[in-house]
Amino acid sequence: MISLLMKRIALLTALWGPPLVAQASIAGDWQLSHKQLSNVGYYMLHIDQSGDKLTGTFGPVKLTGTFRNGVIEAKSDESGRPGTLTATVKGNEMEGGGEDEEGPFTFTARRTSPKTTAPVSHQFTPTEFHHYFTASIRPALHINAGDTVHTKSIDASGIDENGKRRTSGGNPLTGPFYVDGAWPGDVIAVKLIRLRLNRNSAVSLGRIFSSALTPGYFRSAKYDAKFDSDWKIDSDAGVARLAKPTDRLKDFTVELKPMLGCIGVAPREEQSFRSGSLGPFGGNMDYNQFGEGVTIYLPVFHPGALLYLGDAHAVQGDGELTGVALETSAEFSFTVEVLKDKDIPGPRAENAQYRMASGIANSLPEALQQATTSLAQWLEEDYKLTANEAAVVLATSIRYDIAEVVDPFVHIVAKIAKSTLARIKP
């Protein structure tokens, strides 16, 4: 099959004409999309060049070969995943194919260019809202790493800041934002630099979910179907109060602590999850510490990451016990940075006080295990701690938050104070 591939590549070369600058350097980093069987893989291709000889790394694979007349001919490491490939380079783009033990493959690549433009601010007014975390929705806006986006979100039931229904309920999302330069294998850092509620009402529910109650209480709880759990938001006073309070809750106010329930990227491969779901891609994490000032780290699974945000809560207790918080609309601003070639098992975050590692899993025991492990590994990576050292640091200083227990998966956060970490010799 390789001969056919080679023919196709030759044909492409012919179509593109002779390379403009045959002697041009191809050294540097390329974002590479690889297709083999039904699998699409994304890698960074790094090339070093010396005359017409080249060496490179292609994902986990090492390459050696030549670059002559605009054509790369290379083979990959015998000890790793042996194979051969040929590619035609045209400026900052490359197209090619090859074969290895898994069979023939094709690929395209594009040279990463150092970002030369200064960061810009985008004012983005969403007109469409989405109900899935998926790579199959066309980006709403392309941004560069370092850019700032000023935008807004409607509430979980689809109502905007003017009380107008804009779409169906179920956590409609703003985005997706395509982050230029974000490539699978990277991490994006989303910093929420501003988050303000933009209306004076919120909706909620008046029953705690069965997952947070003993079966006995749940069986016998007497709920009033007419109980009104709508809220008034008084942003000046910084509090919410029930819109139609019962006598006993007439003076009951809650301090506003705005947060975004949903921050996530497109999940791995062709999966599509409802905007109420969560996972390694972030999503509907419903953590009441994800407010103004937080930076959230998310793994990138698709070119551009495809970032979605929404589901503002005016305030939410731990666990999101009624399945919803004080659901409202908001305007917010965020910046995105790209951290190249970074591997994180799931969402991490930090704010002025804490480093936070998320465990998002099928059950609370598994979520706690993931959260502790992710935080331990973070310390081991950044402070070069051994497993014993991480153990004594965490055993004395870890704090857990139970973010939510009512969505398709549960979310526990393990955190440690930055003031504690400051006492570790870096």
Place this chain on the structure above:
Amino acid sequence: MISLLMKRIALLTALWGPPLVAQASIAGDWQLSHKQLSNVGYYMLHIDQSGDKLTGTFGPVKLTGTFRNGVIEAKSDESGRPGTLTATVKGNEMEGGGEDEEGPFTFTARRTSPKTTAPVSHQFTPTEFHHYFTASIRPALHINAGDTVHTKSIDASGIDENGKRRTSGGNPLTGPFYVDGAWPGDVIAVKLIRLRLNRNSAVSLGRIFSSALTPGYFRSAKYDAKFDSDWKIDSDAGVARLAKPTDRLKDFTVELKPMLGCIGVAPREEQSFRSGSLGPFGGNMDYNQFGEGVTIYLPVFHPGALLYLGDAHAVQGDGELTGVALETSAEFSFTVEVLKDKDIPGPRAENAQYRMASGIANSLPEALQQATTSLAQWLEEDYKLTANEAAVVLATSIRYDIAEVVDPFVHIVAKIAKSTLARIKP
């Protein structure tokens, strides 16, 4: 069989001789111990008297009868648990028997006297330490409700403040303290008014338990068997530091936050649990908020409650990840109050900031359910909230702490700020 019982009672009456004050009032509250088959039950017997007629309540049972010549003859409510009983009263004591649908029974009772003595302070220096929460250990000290006890505890491995081994390891406990007036069905409030570490060292462990780590991390973690996890306590500076720190942790200090890992009463019936266990009786709860100033509420299952305390920690992160915290010895002072006829599903607590309800269960999901439910019920009881009202209060304001995940049962605490509760109309 009733006739034999009656004979026995008659005999007792004979032995005791004629009642000293036949006309004496028997009205009031009596602590009653009831034996039927192999069951021992404890109840409060309340008697109202009018001439020689009496009415009463005997646990859930209503009584009507007579009191003549020092002898009670009564029958219990047809609609409840029909039966008859006879008893001989001698001063503030009573002995009797009867029969109901479960068969014959005997009982003794003792009149509760209004505590007239002023609270006293006890200086108690323990000489023996115990490794079980059980009713089968003889009380170390009798105290009255309101009294203060100044005492101390040795560390979890059995070493005292002078570095001397006093007993085997495994959370040796100080006590048990018999609280006069505490009767099954009551609740005791143990206020920890002072808690101070009394030596300058603590021991810990350098490995996180498997229950808090992903299996993958646990399988591959490289632990150094020689890692030294002993600590120095610098009470003046208010910190602990590793006694023999690795280079990277040379400057690592942790702020002291002393707490007692074990506070519990004798568990229900003839059960005996290791001092590492926990349950509705409290026990090895290992919650890092159980420090100076906290008041802990525990249900009473046995006359006198039989309170045990110990297992001081200099500081402990959430979850008690290595299975131990910074284990050390301490001196502490506490008072005990008795709350009559109070029903709580398990430990509750409060300090200056929070009301706290414990969920102690087989798994984190169940512990969370118990904790939420106990807190909801506490609000419903004290603030007369409906289930809907409790739901909106908790959904906005609940906080969870994961107290520990490494003991025979896990412990989650649901808490709510007192400043929030102050906004509910009582």
Place this chain on the structure above:
Amino acid sequence: MISLLMKRIALLTALWGPPLVAQASIAGDWQLSHKQLSNVGYYMLHIDQSGDKLTGTFGPVKLTGTFRNGVIEAKSDESGRPGTLTATVKGNEMEGGGEDEEGPFTFTARRTSPKTTAPVSHQFTPTEFHHYFTASIRPALHINAGDTVHTKSIDASGIDENGKRRTSGGNPLTGPFYVDGAWPGDVIAVKLIRLRLNRNSAVSLGRIFSSALTPGYFRSAKYDAKFDSDWKIDSDAGVARLAKPTDRLKDFTVELKPMLGCIGVAPREEQSFRSGSLGPFGGNMDYNQFGEGVTIYLPVFHPGALLYLGDAHAVQGDGELTGVALETSAEFSFTVEVLKDKDIPGPRAENAQYRMASGIANSLPEALQQATTSLAQWLEEDYKLTANEAAVVLATSIRYDIAEVVDPFVHIVAKIAKSTLARIKP
């Protein structure tokens, strides 16, 4: 907005020209697709006609109105979900719109026709294989209820019966099959009438997953990276044996018990799940009783149901402990029946001996709860049992199988012998 809708409908009417048979009856059942905001809903529309008056039910909604000159004008029940609609009928198709409290909507409908054709047999040779359960893949074959399909599947790693790689690994699926007449709200009954392995090899793995082992065993287990866990299948003898057995397993044979690991329909809405996932839609259920002779009931979420099958196992123990069974290719035949307006919470099944109800959930406790409840409800529906009666029947006669514990969700089956059910008065 309604006037625009009306205009559009009028336009459509104009385009279609005058209805061919104005007096035609529109009474009967229509499959209706309803779009409002971003929600697509599927309903059965039932119409009764009397002169030019009509009444109907439209999902949960009751309609009354007129049918004149090919145009329906109707309004829905005040007490339910009040609204109005207009539609133009053309033969067995209908197109219209309306408005209710959720806003304007449009819909199309198609009359269900009694199936008049005799069931046919389809010989279907798959050329493409799919890695997702999703409604976004075009049907591979349309079949009618009652038809039989003879087809085959490749193994979980993408290798076919000739040892040839056909696609990437990860449970590639045969299908999807569009079942004419299956409409959301129905249930399909897939009967696996034949299942035969069609090659003499299978692959497996030689390590048990961490979810089935204690952390201590998992940490210390010494696995040999070179252990060969390929199998030979001897269909004549009805057994499998290791292809390159260790000395101790030289004579170790396992009786073949072929099963399909994957049987599922497109999941609700626009969700897309990897073919390794499972849920209410069935999917990668990995239950070793889903072999020849079983009938599996699956809920329908999309028109045509979109049925996928694959992932044959030569034999599999409970739990699928190594994450894979004896993975191989197979040929199989199945029939599909459509059960109209049937509501099941998730997969159910039956074979000659048992009724089986699946619990597919995040954790074993939840899976067990779902399985028990689904089986209890099945008995309550089919035998009109009360909750007490179901309790005594199940308490004496239920059996559980732990189908698998290594996929994204776990699967427990609750089952009861048909011979036991035969003793209940229907």
Place this chain on the structure above:
Amino acid sequence: MISLLMKRIALLTALWGPPLVAQASIAGDWQLSHKQLSNVGYYMLHIDQSGDKLTGTFGPVKLTGTFRNGVIEAKSDESGRPGTLTATVKGNEMEGGGEDEEGPFTFTARRTSPKTTAPVSHQFTPTEFHHYFTASIRPALHINAGDTVHTKSIDASGIDENGKRRTSGGNPLTGPFYVDGAWPGDVIAVKLIRLRLNRNSAVSLGRIFSSALTPGYFRSAKYDAKFDSDWKIDSDAGVARLAKPTDRLKDFTVELKPMLGCIGVAPREEQSFRSGSLGPFGGNMDYNQFGEGVTIYLPVFHPGALLYLGDAHAVQGDGELTGVALETSAEFSFTVEVLKDKDIPGPRAENAQYRMASGIANSLPEALQQATTSLAQWLEEDYKLTANEAAVVLATSIRYDIAEVVDPFVHIVAKIAKSTLARIKP
């Protein structure tokens, strides 16, 4: 402190007078009870003797020393747990003390004698019944390994075969039986050679526990408080039927399959658990395969093991869904064998068809992990399988039973057919 100990030993020697046979051999095995601080430990002491020199093993400790004039003087291995001890031997008994790094200790030991008596049959009619698994109850009968006991049990509510109440409810137990020769560190094999119901009625309950139902079903289930769930047992026909059946269950019969719900030994140390509890000591395991013909292996924690049995069920579905099965009285016969120095993590069992390993744990996931691991280890021990070999055997052939989900801990059994094991080369 050692000098005091030595004085005490000297005193003892004095009191006992000179050893009768100074030259006597002390070689062989001794059952040794060791007390240090508050810990009591039980070990086997093995002594080899050569002239007046001796070597020995004392639990994990190696000894070398001398035996002269009836007095042992020995020291333990420097590399293990260094220490010294002295003991005075008098016939088949020994008393001594010593000191090691944990401090001073004392011990007594008794020579194990080869059992020379032929096995006997005991007819044991219980007069007392116990509600705890504990070492603090005096043995009801001493038996030798190999003996057979014919006895009986009353039902879980305390009613005997004549319908007479004998004690309170809650699984009253027959025993404890002291098995001569069973020593901590051994395993006993209890073979249930006969189990017959001895009355014609059973009681049960008509509601499924919340742990086996979804919260939604549990909240809305309509239970009739008057539903009668008493059963008639027809031993001749081999079936049970409801005593007062509803119309629909008039012909509903269940085949009898008698089992014992409770088989357990005294748990480790001074713990005392209600007879409804279960653990490594066995206990209320409620497994419907523990009927006539089964052999159950239990670890020994106390001298004599202290075996308790009871809680006969006429028939029970998996999980014991209503919290009780068909509870009745029974007569049964069992033999006990002692397996010396055997280490099992919890109960194991076998019958004609299967080897079975119990996982008794806080939650279903943990119980499954324990059961799989215990079965894997059993195969590794008995068949010298590697972890890979055990994995492929279990992955193809394991079966799980969910024994019960309603007691303080849950119980899952992992089992494998003996016919499968017969194909492994031993």
